[in-house]
Amino acid sequence: MKDFLIRSFCLAAVILILAGYNQVLKDRSKDEEITKLEAQVTKLQQEKEKTVDIKGTYPDGRWEGRAKGFGGMITVLVTVENGTISEIEITSADGEDKAYLSMAEDIIPKIIEAQSADVDTVSGATFSSTGIRDAVSEALKQAEQ
Known part of the structure; x- marks a missing residue:
């Protein structure tokens, strides 16, 4: 009987240890x-802090920027209203191929949505869209000065 109690106690101890x-x-x-x-x-909070309150970051006005595209210089006019980019128009792109420039113009809504020139270029019109993006970036740098 004593062995039974010792074995029962040992079994209970093993069960408790395993459960613990x-x-x-x-x-x-x-x-x-x-x-x-x-x-x-x-990480999400840090990313949010980078993008919080984009509105009001640029002074209102119209700002011109120029940058090299695929076939030459691209000039853009960036309109800022209420501190946000409201319009981007290409005022000159004489050396650009019309087909590539037409595709590259798809970057404009992306820039307006992001309120920044820090967006991806357009595949298939990389150099032309880079020119537009860089020209907008130059215009925004002028706005910030």
């Missing part, structure tokens, strides 16, 4: 998940 170990593993897993989520939240 499983709980430690669950807690550790939860802590790791919390750490990952906190890192993601921090």
Whole structure:
């Protein structure tokens, strides 16, 4: 009978130790998940801080910028109203191929939406869209001075 009680006690101790170990593993897993989520939240907050309150960053007016495109210089006129980019028009692009320039103009709504010239170029019209983007960037630099 004494052996039975000792073995029962040992079995109960092993069960309790295993249950405790499983709980430690669950807690550790939860802590790791919390750490990952906190890192993601921090990263998202930092990204949000970079883009928060874009409006009002530029002085109102019309600003001209020039940059090299595929076939020559591209000149744009950027209109800023209420601190935001409201319109971008290409005023000169004499050396540009019309087909590429037409495709490159797709970058204009992207710039207006982003309120920044920091957007991807248009595939298939990379040099022309880079020219538009760089000309807008130059115009915005003038606006900020």
